Amino acid sequence: MSSPSAAPGRGAKPPIRDALIAAAFELFPERGYERTTVDDIVALAGVGRRSFFRYFPSKEDVVFPDHERCLADMTAFLAASGADDEPVRRVCDAARLVLGMYAENPAFSVQRYRLTKEVPGLRAYELSVVWRYERALAGYLRGRFARRADGILRADVVAAAVVAAHNNALRSWLRSHGRGDAGAEVDHALGHVRSAFGAGPPPPAPGPRSDGPGDDVVVLVARRDAPVWRVVQEFEATRTAPGQG
Structure with missing residues (x-):
C-alpha cells in the first residue's frame, strides 16, 4: 500500500x-x-x-485517505483464504494489513490520531470505518463457522475481539508518538485472541528480553472462557499499577 x-x-x-x-x-x-x-x-x-x-x-x-484501499485489500485477503487456513489466525493476519497502513508512515498516523482526538466528527467517522473492518472480518468468519450451532455468535465475538485487541495496541503505539515496534505490540495483543479462541498460544510480551535479576514479570491467570477484553483489561491494569513501571 x-x-x-x-x-x-x-x-x-x-x-x-x-x-x-x-x-x-x-x-x-x-x-x-x-x-x-x-x-x-x-x-x-x-x-x-x-x-x-x-x-x-x-x-x-x-x-x-487509505482506508478504502485497505478495506479492499483486507476483503481480498480474506476471500483468498483456503479451506485449510485456520479462520481465527486468518482474521488476525487480516488485521495486520491495517497496522501496515499505519506503520508505513508513523508521522502522518500520529498527526491524524491527534487530530481525530480533537474533532468529535472525525471520531464518529473513524468509528464507522472501524465498524466496516469488523463487519468484513465477521462476514468471513460467519462463512467459516456456518456449520456450528453458534456460528454467527462466535463469528461476531471473534471479529469484535480482533478489532479490540488490534486497536488497543495500535492506539498505545500512537500515544507513544509512533516509537517502538508496533508490529510486536499488535502481535502480542492478537495472540490473546488466538489463545482465547483456540488458534494457538499468545506470543511473549514485546520489548527487550533480559534474564537478569530484578526483572519485572507479570503472571496473569485467567479462565479459558474469560472474554478477551477482560484479559486485556486486567493485563493493562497490571502494567499501570504502582511498582509496574
Whole structure:
C-alpha cells in the first residue's frame, strides 16, 4: 500500500491526491479542522475544487485517505483464504494489513490520531470505518463457522475481539508518538485472541528480553472462557499499577 503522504522525488511534482492530503494536514494545525475549508485546501495544493471531489467525497475522507484501499485489500485477503487456513489466525493476519497502513508512515498516523482526538466528527467517522473492518472480518468468519450451532455468535465475538485487541495496541503505539515496534505490540495483543479462541498460544510480551535479576514479570491467570477484553483489561491494569513501571 502506498503511503498516504509519501514524499515525491527531488524536483518531482507530487500527484494531485498526495498534494491535497499534504495541503490539508498543513492547514489543519494552523487553522483548525473546522475552520479549514475545501477551498483552502485546493488553493494551497494548487488545483481546482473539482479535483478535490474527484479523489475525496468529503473533507472527512481526506483525513482517512487509505482506508478504502485497505478495506479492499483486507476483503481480498480474506476471500483468498483456503479451506485449510485456520479462520481465527486468518482474521488476525487480516488485521495486520491495517497496522501496515499505519506503520508505513508513523508521522502522518500520529498527526491524524491527534487530530481525530480533537474533532468529535472525525471520531464518529473513524468509528464507522472501524465498524466496516469488523463487519468484513465477521462476514468471513460467519462463512467459516456456518456449520456450528453458534456460528454467527462466535463469528461476531471473534471479529469484535480482533478489532479490540488490534486497536488497543495500535492506539498505545500512537500515544507513544509512533516509537517502538508496533508490529510486536499488535502481535502480542492478537495472540490473546488466538489463545482465547483456540488458534494457538499468545506470543511473549514485546520489548527487550533480559534474564537478569530484578526483572519485572507479570503472571496473569485467567479462565479459558474469560472474554478477551477482560484479559486485556486486567493485563493493562497490571502494567499501570504502582511498582509496574
